[in-house]
Amino acid sequence: MFGGRVERADAPARAPVSWRRIVSRLALPGGFLALGLILPAYMFDRPLRIRARGLGPDAWPGVFLNAIAVIALLWIIAELWALYAEGKRKRAMPIVEQAEAYDYSKAAAAICLLLAFGWLLPTVGFPIAATLFILCWCFLGGIRNPVALLLVSLLGMLTLLWVFMGLALMPLSRGTGVFDDFSVWFLRFVRIY
Amino acid sequence: MTRFGGMTAIAALMAGAMSLSGPALAQNFPDRPIELIVTFGPGGGADVMGRQLAQLLEPELGVSIPVTNVAGASGNAGLTRLSTSPADGYTMGTLISLTVASWAAGIGDNGPEDFRVIAVVQSTPSFLFVAANSPFETAEQLIEHARANPGALTVATSGYGTQDDVALIVMAEQGVDMVNVPFSAPGERYAAPLGGHTDVIYEEPGDVVQFLESGEYRPLLIFAAERHPEFPDVPTSGELGFDMVYLNTFRTLAVPAATPDDVVDRLEAAVIAATGTDAWQAFCSQTYTCLEPLTGEAAQEEVSVFMQAIAAQLDD
Amino acid sequence: MNTFELLGMGFQNAFALWALLTIVIGLMLGVVAGALPGVSFVNAMAMALPFTYSMAPTQAMLFLGAIYVGGVFGGSISAIIINVPGTPASLPACWDGYPMTQRGEVRRALAVAILASAVGGLTSALVLSFAAAPFATFALRFSQPEFFAATILGLISVIAISKDRPLVSLMSLSLGIVIGTVGVDPIYGVARFTFGVPAMQSGINFVVVMIGLFAVSEVIDLIATNRDLRPSNAANANARVRFRDFWDVRGAIARGSGIGSILGVIPGAGATPGAVIAYGVEKQVSRDGDKFGTGIMAGLAAPEAAKNATTGSAMVPLLTLGIPGSAATAIMLAAMMLHGVNPGPLLFLNDPTMVYTIFAAMILANILMIFAGIGVAQFFSTLMKTPPAVLGAFIILLSIIGAYGVRNNIFDVYVCLFFGLVGWGMKRIGFPTAPLVLGVILGPLAERYFMTSLANYNQDWTVFFTRPISGTILGLAAVFAIWSLWPVLRARYRSVVLLLAGRPG
Structure with missing residues (x-):
């Protein structure tokens, strides 16, 4: 996904990083980032009718939705970093081949x-x-x-x-x-x- | 969700079709097993009540009564299943005060008008208990301390927006401000005063019999119009000058609202007979929940009054 | 009378024919119920409850206790054989047990699991017999902040489980925690993330998520790869059970038994966090820690021992204080109350015979469990000889029945299928599923403990650090996290430095 693979890449390839690769590697963390930002708005179906006491029912899931957004952001940075390093080293990532035929x-x-x-x-x-x-x-x-x-x-x-x-x-x-x-x-x- | 909507519609149609053949059906009701939906998971108060009652109803009705636990959404998952079942008396369910309180908070897609309450079989006032080693010997001492130190005492309850919460809110409005500490897991709630984590616990006596008999809990106050025959020394909230609606914890047996009268009558008679047996009397006195079963309009009334009382507090 | 005399008397009672029969029948029922996904031992105990009405109180407790002991083990049979945890606590058994099955070492895996469970259970039964009273008073000092800290320790163990990619694991964990908040919240009674669908108020049950993620997705892979699960008998010399195996995992079993016995006493902690924490700790301690997840016996033995070690100690707060820490012990409490027996300190004074017969029976049940376990496991492993397509069809049906059976709620079937597809997708792209499941299991507990702690201590969040026990556990969690992450941190740091320096790494 990121990180780990870079160290293993030892093929003497060259190709510059294509846009398609960038998009495909950023799609997942990008999706999570969107999830973490959008979902807080959909937490409740109807306006809350409770007395305000404590942190409220939105605090706990809110924290972890924010966490998802932050982790997604870090992930994107790590991916970009890895892509940058890849381009700089003029090496392509090895393609992860399937171990067994998958139908x-x-x-x-x-x-x-x-x-x-x-x-x-x-x-x-x-x-x-x-x-x-x-x-x-x-x-x-x-x-x-x-x-x-x-x-x-x-x-x-x-x-x-x-x-x-x-x-x-x-x-x-x-x-x-x-x-x-x-x-x-x-x-x-x-x-x- | 359209799929669920569709299912509901189909079920409603079926219920309609079945009620057309109602009179013939009711003649020899029941002639196959009756499913009893317990709206909470195994092990809780509703489950024990449901299983006990099912066992005693079997000889009365002459058919087997398998118990199904359908838990989720404060009991509303099971009730949705009940209300969308054919209204022929072959599906019954438990309807308890906790679920009624959840309706007031906007949970579930059911309401009192969706069910016909066969009988309120258990009803019990709640108490304030303290641990045996608590400095508070009497309710007066507790209340005096709470008046002098608003927000200093903690009370273990089952959650916000429940009847526990409403009682504490009403007390706070009348000058006795104690902090509600919600414990949704019963085991942890019972342990809270014993471990010294909270000062007081709001609980019905039937759930903490073991602590009452061993003397680890001391009852201080009862939320009821009259003193409890088993606890003649415990003063009522009224005696101490509180003005409140008494919200008993109750457990009922209910069927879908469209169930024909004669089927309901048959079930009602069976429930009255079952609760008259020695086995039931032993069970209910063990759990301090004995009462003359409320039936018909009075039972229905109990449910709606409870819901309105909770809703009134939440709307403030 | 001292403890030994009382226990001797207890054994006399437990060896009576009626008692022995009750225990054996209870064990068989428990193991079978545990092994069938969806029919948890809690369900089996609830269904057995009416049958106990006609029994004597002691016999009723022996029956329920035996179902409990058997059921907690039984879940691992299906976890090892078909990658479906029969009970939530058997989740870690999937991680190293199922890979062994894939290598054709199913018998070896089952043997290790049975032995580890029995030793764990036995340890715990002995703890129950000799240390019930002091343990119970200690457990009472645990309040909500301590429970919260213990849950955090369980969540932290996620990092240990997949330490090479901490960011992705944390993402998976956070997703799991958010999924766990769907439905009616336990403190305020408000519905969250239901998107206008009433059925979603039932919430996402973790057992259902687990069945979907592990079983359903596995079966899709099974049909798409034409893989054969049949044990490759004679060809694999590792397939046979050897006594050396047991000796090799003695350390893992001992650690697992210890962790389980301690965690079991705490009301609410129970078998699942016990097993997961034991797995995490073992991964750190074991020499083969970095190979965990590929079918390492120590990784199977430790959580197996831990989860059965919670059975005896979970009865400590029940019998000594009358506090049921889990659904299983709540049913036992109900059974005792229906017979007019009130557990608590007085029980030890009023009816020591009953108490010590229960203790002796728990010891006996864990020994007999070896035989009951082998019997049922034998039957289940012959199922493996069926063609993969047939096996797959039945795993799916068992999973769906299992998902439905958790609450008899059709919504759960859809949730199970949904997570089956999600799990399949996650597996295809290599996104870890285990942290997500842990988040769904432990997230709601952590939230409850957190919110109640704040309500109880004047909304003061420092309470988690200033209370001695909770502070210690959180400190342990921090040490554990750094210990697990250290190799990664060091490697990352080096590669970052090299990169900034412009030199090829």
């Missing part, structure tokens, strides 16, 4: 699947959502045998239902409307209710 499209698919699950869970209820989720995730993970997929997702969902709704008496979502009716029927069918 970003798969990661993106996984994230979409997670969001879809979060959105579906309260609507269709845990039994249906979990079955679909296990099915899709295993498919994404490279399991293509349809029998295995069905068995894993159905048995897995049943096990989770039994442990958490049956034994631990946790009120997992049953969904709304017709899905609630289905979940109640299903829970009675597997003798949890």
